Amino acid sequence: MSTEYSPRRSRRNDRRRRSGAPGRAKSGDSKPVKKKSLVQKILGVFGIGKKSSSKKKTTTKAKRSASVDSPRPARKPENVEVTSARVYVGNLPYETTESDLLELFSGAGLVQNTEVITNKHTQRSKGFGFVQFQTIDEAKRAVEELNDKDYMGRKLVVSGAKADDRRDD
Numbered sequence: 001m002s003t004e005y006s007p008r009r010s011r012r013n014d015r016r017r018r019s020g021a022p023g024r025a026k027s028g029d030s031k032p033v034k035k036k037s038l039v040q041k042i043l044g045v046f047g048i049g050k051k052s053s054s055k056k057k058t059t060t061k062a063k064r065s066a067s068v069d070s071p072r073p074a075r076k077p078e079n080v081e082v083t084s085a086r087v088y089v090g091n092l093p094y095e096t097t098e099s100d101l102l103e104l105f106s107g108a109g110l111v112q113n114t115e116v117i118t119n120k121h122t123q124r125s126k127g128f129g130f131v132q133f134q135t136i137d138e139a140k141r142a143v144e145e146l147n148d149k150d151y152m153g154r155k156l157v158v159s160g161a162k163a164d165d166r167r168d169d
Contacts, residue, residue, distance in 0.1 A: 082140045082160035085112070089146075090128040090157035092116070098129070105131045108145055109138025130161055 036044070077090060089101065101114040113132040118125050133139045139160070147158040 077157040077159070080160040080162055082136060082143055084161065084163075085133040085136050085139045086161040087131045087133065087139050087142055088128065088157075088159050088161040089131055090159075091154050092125065092127050092129060092156070093152040093154055094125045094127060096125060096129070096152070101129055101131055104151065105133075105142055105146070108133075108142035110134040 080088065087105075089105075092101075096116060098114040098116050101116065102111055105111050105114070110133065111131060112134055114129065115131075116125050116129040131142070133142065143158050143160065146156055149156050149158075
């Protein structure tokens with residue numbers, strides 16, 4: 001085997017050894033340098049794409065993670081006037097079933113229907129539901145008796161149900 005000069009091998013080695021090559025880490029850095037796209041280069045020429053070091057932009061993901069760290073303030077439940085025989089029941093324990101609601105509200109009047117709203121993918125309760133009474137007077141009595149009542153360790157929120165326009169189908 002001869003020890004002749006091989007231009008091909010030396011060019012390859014030169015490429016590997018170059019420290020200023022784009023996409024290569026400079027001395028001591030472990031992260032590769034990110035190349036700018038053509039659009040970023042053009043915007044940089046006009047001074048539009050420059051990032052200011054004094055202001056730090058927060059991304060949507062950063063905003064979400066910040067909101068997880070500090071819980072949002074609790075909202076006051078909205079008291080809706082009872083205009084129909086349908087009643088909203090909120091702040092239910094997740095273990096509550098429709099039969100539990102029927103049992104709880106049967107003392108206030110004749111219950112036609114109960115409904116606990118669940119997540120369609122996990123089938124877990126969302127913590128609220130609706131109760132349908134025979135008359136509006138029974139619904140008003142249920143709101144008066146059961147609003148802010150302690151049920152399974154939680155204070156119920158009972159109010160008139162808002163009109164649901166989606167049910168016009």
